[in-house]
Every structure is written in C-alpha cells, then in structure tokens.
Amino acid sequence: MSNAIVTAAMVAIGDELLSGRTKDKNIGHLADMLTAVGIDLEEVRIVGDDEDAIVKAVNELRGAYTYVFTSGGIGPTHDDITADAISAAFGVPCEHDAKALELMGAVYRSRDIEFTESRMRMARMPKGAAHIVNPVSVAPGFTIGNVHVMAGVPSIFQAMLDSLLPTLRTGAKIQSVTVNCPFGEGAIGDPLAAIQDQNPETVIGSYPQFDGTSFSTQIVIRGRDATAIAAAEKQVGKMLEQLHSKREKTGR
Amino acid sequence: MSNAIVTAAMVAIGDELLSGRTKDKNIGHLADMLTAVGIDLEEVRIVGDDEDAIVKAVNELRGAYTYVFTSGGIGPTHDDITADAISAAFGVPCEHDAKALELMGAVYRSRDIEFTESRMRMARMPKGAAHIVNPVSVAPGFTIGNVHVMAGVPSIFQAMLDSLLPTLRTGAKIQSVTVNCPFGEGAIGDPLAAIQDQNPETVIGSYPQFDGTSFSTQIVIRGRDATAIAAAEKQVGKMLEQLHSKREKTGR
Structure with missing residues (x-):
C-alpha cells in the first residue's frame, strides 16, 4: 500500500x-x-x-x-x-x-x-x-x-x-461514511451542493431510494483523508437537523 | 419489426x-x-x-x-x-x-x-x-x-x-433454444465445435454451471431462422445420446 x-x-x-x-x-x-x-x-x-x-x-x-x-x-x-x-x-x-x-x-x-x-x-x-x-x-x-x-x-x-x-500494487484506500437521510434528493439538493463546494477534498454522492411511495436518500462521503470526511459529515448532520426542524414547522 | x-x-x-x-x-x-x-x-x-x-x-x-x-x-x-x-x-x-x-x-x-x-x-x-x-x-x-x-x-x-x-425501430428477433446438458464443457467441447462448424447460420453458446462438485452445461442455439435452429438442435440431441451411451459403457 x-x-x-x-x-x-x-x-x-x-x-x-x-x-x-x-x-x-x-x-x-x-x-x-x-x-x-x-x-x-x-x-x-x-x-x-x-x-x-x-x-x-x-x-x-x-x-x-x-x-x-x-x-x-x-x-x-x-x-x-x-x-x-x-x-x-x-x-x-x-x-x-x-x-x-x-x-x-x-x-x-x-x-x-x-x-x-x-x-x-x-x-x-x-x-x-x-x-x-x-x-x-x-x-x-x-x-x-x-x-x-x-x-x-x-x-x-x-x-x-x-x-x-x-x-498487485494497491493505493491509498478510499474511506467512506454513509449517512441515511429520510428526505428525497429534491429536498437536499441545494444545501448538499453547497456542502460539496465547501469540502473539495471529499466526493459527496447521494443515492436515491424509491420504495414505491416516497424517496429517501443515502448520502455517501468519500475521500482519502479521514479529517476531511469528518468535517463534511458534520455539515451533513447539521443540514439534516435544519431539514427536520423545517419539516416540523411546515408539517412536511 | x-x-x-x-x-x-x-x-x-x-x-x-x-x-x-x-x-x-x-x-x-x-x-x-x-x-x-x-x-x-x-x-x-x-x-x-x-x-x-x-x-x-x-x-x-x-x-x-x-x-x-x-x-x-x-x-x-x-x-x-x-x-x-x-x-x-x-x-x-x-x-x-x-x-x-x-x-x-x-x-x-x-x-x-x-x-x-x-x-x-x-x-x-x-x-x-x-x-x-x-x-x-x-x-x-x-x-x-x-x-x-x-x-x-x-x-x-x-x-x-x-x-x-x-x-423504437426493431429488427428480426433472435430466437433461441436451450438444451440442458448434464456433461461439463470439457466433455462436449470437441463435438459441439463440429456442430457449430456444420451450422453456420446459428450461433451456439455453451454456459458452464458449477454446483461446487461438478460441472453441467446449458447449450443455447441462437439464430434468426427457426429451421436452422431446429437442425442444429437435432445434432446436439444426437451428441448427447452418444455421450450418454459412452458414459454407460465406461461408467463415467
């Protein structure tokens, strides 16, 4: 390695x-x-x-x-x-x-x-x-x-x-953190794009899941540097808190 | 079509x-x-x-x-x-x-x-x-x-x-016949190659399956002409008969 x-x-x-x-x-x-x-x-x-x-x-x-x-x-x-x-x-x-x-x-x-x-x-x-x-x-x-x-x-x-x-020769392992997100991609798209912009050392992917009724998302933060991943993960957590409190206020 | x-x-x-x-x-x-x-x-x-x-x-x-x-x-x-x-x-x-x-x-x-x-x-x-x-x-x-x-x-x-x-525009459908073959590819390789040679209007594929102990094969005959497929299928049937009778004679 x-x-x-x-x-x-x-x-x-x-x-x-x-x-x-x-x-x-x-x-x-x-x-x-x-x-x-x-x-x-x-x-x-x-x-x-x-x-x-x-x-x-x-x-x-x-x-x-x-x-x-x-x-x-x-x-x-x-x-x-x-x-x-x-x-x-x-x-x-x-x-x-x-x-x-x-x-x-x-x-x-x-x-x-x-x-x-x-x-x-x-x-x-x-x-x-x-x-x-x-x-x-x-x-x-x-x-x-x-x-x-x-x-x-x-x-x-x-x-x-x-x-x-x-x-075989191998390289630095890519590490990843997965965050389960109860919101669909439509709800997280704007703030997640901003988090990606602020965390260029990570690659943030979002993978929609459709259960036949509604969408949820898995957010995956990838990178070769654990500190950078942790920083992005923290911002994703904050984003989810804000979406939850918005949902409570508006009922959706 | x-x-x-x-x-x-x-x-x-x-x-x-x-x-x-x-x-x-x-x-x-x-x-x-x-x-x-x-x-x-x-x-x-x-x-x-x-x-x-x-x-x-x-x-x-x-x-x-x-x-x-x-x-x-x-x-x-x-x-x-x-x-x-x-x-x-x-x-x-x-x-x-x-x-x-x-x-x-x-x-x-x-x-x-x-x-x-x-x-x-x-x-x-x-x-x-x-x-x-x-x-x-x-x-x-x-x-x-x-x-x-x-x-x-x-x-x-x-x-x-x-x-x-x-x-979309579609073409002539490819038809196929599948023959389940209890012998592994090693046993059928030579005669199957001869059958493919004799039936150039068909494409004959063989797909090995391994159950952890022994191999069997699915033989798939494909083509756009049903008569050509049937002719090849008949020869594959004859090949399997010969392999069965050989197996009975030799005990394997």
Whole structure:
C-alpha cells in the first residue's frame, strides 16, 4: 500500500451477458474487492464473444489504467476465444502452455478423465503469460502485461481474484461514511451542493431510494483523508437537523 | 419489426456502480427487453459521474450503433451531471426545458412541495431533446439524436424504458433454444465445435454451471431462422445420446 493512485478497468466478456441470459455477478464483486484494497475501478465494458470487440476494449483500456481485469471466455468450447483475443491484442502467439498442460493432465489422470482436445484448449494462453491459480477447477487464468484474465463462472472468478489480488500494487484506500437521510434528493439538493463546494477534498454522492411511495436518500462521503470526511459529515448532520426542524414547522 | 439488424449500446453512469456500493440492475433488464423486441445489445460501458468519461463513451457509441441507452445521473443533486454531459457530447446547450418545468411544477404544486432549484435541475436537458415519459416520479428522461437518457433507480429506469421501447425501430428477433446438458464443457467441447462448424447460420453458446462438485452445461442455439435452429438442435440431441451411451459403457 502506498499513497499513489492505482486505477483499473474491467472487460466482462460473453454474448450471454448482452442477451440477458446471464446476469453478471463479477463486476459488482470486483468493484467491492478493488475498493477494499485501494484500487480505483474507473471503467467497465461488457463485450460479446467477438475477437475484434475484445481486442479493441483491452487495447484501449490497458493503456489508460494501471490494471485491466477480464472475466469470461476461457473455457474449453469453441465460443471461448478470450485467450486468442488477448494474444492478438498483445501481438503474441496463443499457445498451449506446458506448465498448464502438466497441471491439468495430472488432475485428469488422477480422476480418470480423458484429456480431450477441447479440455486442452483451457491450457492455451498468450506466449509468456503467467498463471493465475484456479483452486476450484485447476485450469488457470493468466496475466500478460497489466491484463489479468479470469473465468466467467462467479465461484471461479472469485477464487482466481483471491489468488491474484495479494500480488498487485494497491493505493491509498478510499474511506467512506454513509449517512441515511429520510428526505428525497429534491429536498437536499441545494444545501448538499453547497456542502460539496465547501469540502473539495471529499466526493459527496447521494443515492436515491424509491420504495414505491416516497424517496429517501443515502448520502455517501468519500475521500482519502479521514479529517476531511469528518468535517463534511458534520455539515451533513447539521443540514439534516435544519431539514427536520423545517419539516416540523411546515408539517412536511 | 423488419428483417434489418438493429443494434444498441448502453452506458450505465454512476460512481456507486464502480465502487461496488450499488450493484447494477439495469444492464440485465435492458438486455432482456432488447432481446425480446429484436434489438441487438452489442456493448455496455459503466463509467463514473465524470463529464469527460460520459462524453467519450456516448460519442464513441452513438456513431457505432443504432441506439444508445444511458442510465443514471439525472436526479436533482450536484453529482447528477448526465444532462450536462450529454449536451456537451452533442455540442448543444443544457437548458431548463419549459414543458418539463410545467409538468413538474404542476405536480409539486398539487402536493404542496417547494419547487427548489435542485428539483428544477431535473428539468434540464440538451436543447431540442424530446421527453421520455416518467410515470413514476414525473421528471422526464430524454432523447437526443439516437441517445436515450434514463434514470438509474431501477423502478424508474424500467418505467421509462416501457414508455420508450414502443417508439423504437426493431429488427428480426433472435430466437433461441436451450438444451440442458448434464456433461461439463470439457466433455462436449470437441463435438459441439463440429456442430457449430456444420451450422453456420446459428450461433451456439455453451454456459458452464458449477454446483461446487461438478460441472453441467446449458447449450443455447441462437439464430434468426427457426429451421436452422431446429437442425442444429437435432445434432446436439444426437451428441448427447452418444455421450450418454459412452458414459454407460465406461461408467463415467
């Protein structure tokens, strides 16, 4: 951990995410995990199982952020083309990795499962890539440059991310304070904007919730400096007191 | 509905989606709805409440796809900057819309709620934009060019999308057949690749499921021609029969 800002982007890969057939669960998990360790997730793209689309997204993002994480498309079937696409993005050959073949071969032998050509597909990766350990189902993810390629099945994505995260550079953690606010955004918008202006070292977000009848809001104050957050929080508390006393006077 | 291909992209906007605080629900819903009406969702991006990031994403996507849909950032608080960003993307002023002010003003008056400056923010939109009706909480979304801007709160996003969808051009619907397959992808990879080769008018996807012990697969055959789908489905059925009889012979 340092005081530097470490940034990241994600590419979630799969036709099924764009057709609605599968609802993505990896983006939210990655966001949670990166926030926890102090890496700023700044952009996510979802693309289909299409080499050109994957290459374009990965190449645009890997130049712009410290890390790129991908999910999906590294299984054994013909529509799993992520290893080929990442190789194309880096301009290196996509090859069967000797160490991956060995690891996987040993497991299949021990389970008396045939090591078919399609299972061997899962050992393919860009030449020179390093493994990301897969404790669930052996076939590894991989890292090339600043791009980390993981599986789409959530339990395997999560396990691979657990293997990977301790090896990454992390930055100063963003801290946050959440204030539950019984008023809708319309009531707090003006004073909250003034508080944001007076507290430039924090980023104040407000998230409306609608229960079908009325709005309430969660106010989240974020920043890297605890003192600055506490100062803004105090002003938010004062704002809520004033809104409460106004409501008592006017009956709304 | 026509036989033309109609494409779309989505930009989901909000710092809270990238921090993990909020788990997006709009992407999957939009994907379901577009698939149902015959619009191909081809790309999704998630960006923060950052004008440059929104402008870049919207301008790249609106030139590449028939429609762009956005969610988030059109509420009344200082961090709701989507209307400004979309205006900047189109190079037009962001102004209070007279019709929106009138609509909202009438509702606030009837409820005896003060029409504050921050509530008026929700009537701001790019000059010349058309309204997307919001039956939930009045403040409209808007359409400019081929970009449709909707709220981030899922119930309001869904209601706005219901208002909008009947007005859009749609294409030939993609039909699909799902075959539940008790074998993992490793077992079906080789024969399924051969079936895909023999059925180029269909797109065959396979989606692994892992229950903590073993893998199974859902095989989805997609296409715009029912006869082609049926032919591929028949071959998949034959493949499963062969795998079952092989399993009976070998005991696995």
